[in-house]
Amino acid sequence: xxxxxxxHTIVVRVENKxxxxxxxxxxxxxxxxxxxxxxVAPTDDDRFSRITIVVDVASTSIDQVVKQLDKLINVLExxxxxxxxxxxxxxxxxxxxxxxxEARREIIDLVQIFDAQVLNVGFxxxxxxxxxxxxxxxxxEALLSRFGIIEIQRTGKIAxxxxxxxxxxxx
Numbered sequence: 001x002x003x004x005x006x007x008h009t010i011v012v013r014v015e016n017k018x019x020x021x022x023x024x025x026x027x028x029x030x031x032x033x034x035x036x037x038x039x040v041a042p043t044d045d046d047r048f049s050r051i052t053i054v055v056d057v058a059s060t061s062i063d064q065v066v067k068q069l070d071k072l073i074n075v076l077e078x079x080x081x082x083x084x085x086x087x088x089x090x091x092x093x094x095x096x097x098x099x100x101x102e103a104r105r106e107i108i109d110l111v112q113i114f115d116a117q118v119l120n121v122g123f124x125x126x127x128x129x130x131x132x133x134x135x136x137x138x139x140x141e142a143l144l145s146r147f148g149i150i151e152i153q154r155t156g157k158i159a160x161x162x163x164x165x166x167x168x169x170x171x
Contacts, residue, residue, distance in 0.1 A: 006058040007036055009086070009159050012051040012069060013077040016042055020074045024051065027068055033057070037090075037156025048076065054157050081159050088159040092130050092137045097148035099124040107147055114140050125150060 014020045021040055028035050036054040043050050055065060062080060069078050081088075098104045104126060111118055111128050114136070120127035130140050134157065141152070 006056065007054050008057050008062050008065075009081040009083065009088070009157060010053045010055060010062075010065065010069070011079045011081055011159070012053065012075055013043070014049050014051060014072075015074040015076065016047055016049045017074055020049070020072075021051070023072055023074070024053075024069065027072065028053075028055070031064075031068055033065055039156045039158045052156075052158050081161060085162050086159045087162055088133060088157050089131055090134055090137055090157050091155040092141065092152065093119065093127065094129075094141070094144060094152040095120075095125055095127045095150040096144055097124065097150055098126045103147055107144070110140070110143055116140065 012024070014024070025035070025038075027033075034056040036056055037052075038054075039052045040049055042048070055062075057065060066078050066080070069075055096107055098107055107126055107128065108118065110116070114130055114132075116128050116130040118126060119129050128144075130137055132140075137154065141149070
């Protein structure tokens with residue numbers, strides 16, 4: 001019986017130092033936790049980086065993942081983001097075969113429908129990008145596949161907590 005993946009998004013604030021990402025990736029590898037996607041970048045304070053990890057925890061507890069991360073010395077903060085109360089995005093860039101004017105027009109029509117962008121134009125190829133949810137990118141990729149995907153790169157998920165919709169009450 002195969003397991004059905006259960007994905008959780010974990011945001012980790014770490015010291016921006018050499019080797020921190022390798023230690024975190026090593027922890028996941030040693031513990032057998034499968035990373036679905038990983039995005040890392042410095043924060044507004046260059047002393048710190050933010051790591052967004054989407055992890056398949058169907059075979060282990062999310063608490064176990066958090067406990068293991070918390071043991072690492074350069075880890076400053078760990079939060080799990082609730083998909084119901086967070087905004088998630090992914091970036092996809094792809095180079096497509098577009099050998100005819102008809103193929104170019106069809107690709108550009110899809111780019112407009114999905115509110116994507118044409119990034120680069122070659123003699124018989126187009127490079128396009130789209131930012132959106134994983135499902136939106138999956139749908140776009142499926143529709144583009146009939147043209148011939150030459151190269152594709154996806155960033156993996158990045159996410160932030162939603163903003164409050166009402167003013168907090170004073171107590």
